[in-house]
Amino acid sequence: MTERPLHCTIKNPVTINLSDLKSDFHSGCRIIDVSLSNIINPEVGEIHFKNSYTAYLTVKAKCRIVDAKDGNEIRWRTCVKKMKLMPNPHVEAGAQDYFVITRKNMLFELINVSALRIILQQPSPVWKEFKIEDLKIFRSSESNRPNPLPAWLTDSPSKSGKKKIEGVTNLESLSSVLQQLWALSEEVAAQQTNRALGRYEVDGCYEINLLSYT
Numbered sequence: 001m002t003e004r005p006l007h008c009t010i011k012n013p014v015t016i017n018l019s020d021l022k023s024d025f026h027s028g029c030r031i032i033d034v035s036l037s038n039i040i041n042p043e044v045g046e047i048h049f050k051n052s053y054t055a056y057l058t059v060k061a062k063c064r065i066v067d068a069k070d071g072n073e074i075r076w077r078t079c080v081k082k083m084k085l086m087p088n089p090h091v092e093a094g095a096q097d098y099f100v101i102t103r104k105n106m107l108f109e110l111i112n113v114s115a116l117r118i119i120l121q122q123p124s125p126v127w128k129e130f131k132i133e134d135l136k137i138f139r140s141s142e143s144n145r146p147n148p149l150p151a152w153l154t155d156s157p158s159k160s161g162k163k164k165i166e167g168v169t170n171l172e173s174l175s176s177v178l179q180q181l182w183a184l185s186e187e188v189a190a191q192q193t194n195r196a197l198g199r200y201e202v203d204g205c206y207e208i209n210l211l212s213y214t
Helices: 171-190
Strands: 014-020 025-033 046-052 056-067 073-086 097-100 115-121 131-138
Touching: 025 131, 073 115, 115 131
Parallel strands: none
Antiparallel strands: 014 025, 025 115, 046 097, 046 131, 056 073, 056 115
């Protein structure tokens, strides 16, 4: 997609450990928190990242839910549940692939989102480190569509009932002129020659009137 990623705050991964007095047990689970609180009308359409030996990925979203009875309520909801990134956690296949999570992979639309929590899981003891890299968050793909032309420019005076604005050319006339300019440019390009022309040459000789003296 062509749009720029959202300017969000991505925190460093936090490893979930279970510890006791004798030893520490590695849970094979890490959490990445992403803050979208400084974005106006936060909406997430795609999540891009490169895998680095993560077997499963879960995405939770902190959303503001508008309810007619209870009003606004902020709640954590799971939008992507245990997405498989590696076909087999013990085999390297898929360990360093690029992934794109789109709205088709989400359980609901991510609108009014203030934070994301990405949960990484690697149950295999084969890989000492696991993470995701180059994480980028994008808005909905619908935001890539160009803004429509205003009605006063596209509607005819008879259809909209508005008066014609002085200085604005009719779209049909403008299109016809542009087509003529395009045809003229194509004709000029077809008649161009590959022969090198001298800057001051006329019929193979220098024209003295074109020369300047300093």
